[in-house]
Amino acid sequence: MTTVGKRAALTPRQLTRTSERLSFVYLERCTVHRDANAITAEDADGTTHIPSATIGTLLLGPGTRITHQAMSVLGETGAAVAWVGEHGVRYYAGGRALTRSSTLVEAQATQWANRRSRLAVARAMYRLRFPDDDPDGLTRHELLGREGRRVKDCYRAQASRTNVPWRGRQFTPGDFTSGDAVNQAITAAAQCMYGITHAVVIALGCSPGRGFIHSGHELSFVLDIADLYKTDIGIPLAFDVAAEGDEDVGPRTRRALRDHINQTGLLDRCVQDIKRLLLPAAAEASSGPTDEEDRVTLQTDSGLDAAAGRNYGHEETSW
Template identity: 75%
Template sequence: MTTVAQRHASSPRELTRVAERISFLYLERCVVHRDDNAITAEDADGTSHIPAATIGTLLLGPGTRITHQAMSVLAESGAAVAWVGEQGVRYYAGGRALSRSSALLEAQASRWANRRTRLEVARAMYRLRFPEEDPSGLSRLELLGHEGKRVRDCYRQQAERTGVRWRGRQYVPGDFTAGDAPNQAVTAAGQCMYGVAHAVVAALGCSTGLGFVHSGHELSFVLDIADLYKTDIGIPVAFDVAAEGDHDIGSRTRRALRDAINRTRLLDRCVNDIKQLLVPEGESSDGENDDRVTLQSDRDAAVAAGKNYADEMTW
């Protein structure tokens, strides 16, 4: 068997597309190690083998330990890793892009850097969430006001649909148990959606910090993307779970959300939405899947790397 150091890094075409991966996998009270290109989870019941390239986000709950080699193969596979606290509250995530190209990142930075196009993307995000409403002409503050009303209405509608008593959104950072059952379910669903969105954003090579609605945080763009599916998937699933009882809210919400993500093919949808937001229809996305390095020249031209250009200069 070859050593880890002798294995070559997988090319983008050798890796499983993010849209075809398991949305997230939750582990707790086990040791995570590596066996060839799979990770292993070992606990009192034995050892399970999990192909690293099929994972979108690995959620590591209480009592987990992970080895350096396991982290190495997860990073090479483009999987995000989240260390999750009790009941899934708080996490730290990282990963490596499945694409070696910076095309989407450059498109994101270009649209973010211009105030006009930044607002256009924010409006497009609102349109994805509420397609029956036209946000054209709305200011930033008006967008926030409309979004707040729609989310509040969603809570009320889901409470009526499921028969769950809703007293309003209550969340104390760091204290999952401070809220009632529906609030705990909403929080747990939100944390999972952030992890899934983080995995997709990182896998596509985009910046997690350049947000179009959220700002000032290293995960601003992740929060933007996760919110696209809040009223469509996250909140309805949370209320369904709360309607079934207030026991074991966190784990039941994760399982229900996992099933909903697979049923709705959310990863595929998320990938397509990000690409459409950053590279609208009619604009070129050439080079998105290229595994090559170029050098910047004058007038935004790109020239081949690995060449000495001294002879091309007129001294």
């Protein structure tokens, strides 16, 4: 097996685009190792090979062990890794970004640093979630109030559609079984979405903690993006799972969510949504540095970028 130190780092051109990857792969009660550029999952039934470059997020369930070599290839190919408990999902590690460009993270910082543009992005997020509702002119307090009412309406509508009794959102952190089947499904779907959207945010080179609606947490932007699909995907799917029965709600929710995401191309949608929110003009025109460019410039006082790799000690400039 080739060691990490003898291999050159993969370039974005060699990596599979985020939108073309599997949303997530869930493994449990096995040993995860590496064979060339694939990871292997070995259990009592044998060994399964999984191309690492096709994985968006690897969810490691109870009873899993993973080797250093497996983690190294997952990091190289930009896959996110989350250790998963029996009663929910927590995100503990991530791979490299799939881009060499800092365009999106700089746009994110610029939009976030100004209160007006930060509110404008929050309104744009609301518009993505509820395209039939115009949030222009709404304050943050009004946005939160309107969002809360829309989510409650979604719960009631899905309960009526599936004939699943709904007694309100019930969730105790750390105690997955404290709620009924539909609440468990909602929790499982939401936590899986956090892992998936975290993988996309990291792959695009954005900052997970610089949110426009959520704040004060290392995953604030991840929570912002995951919420874009709550009423569209997460809640309806959770009610569908609960309508099928009370047994194995967590695993059934994960499988249903995985299948839905792969069938609908949610990863590609998530990538495009983030680009439209942070760089709306560039997203429409498809302009700016591409993911494959390895472009380094120097900042100047005039706001223009200067070429890197040069010594400016004896040059007079108009910066």
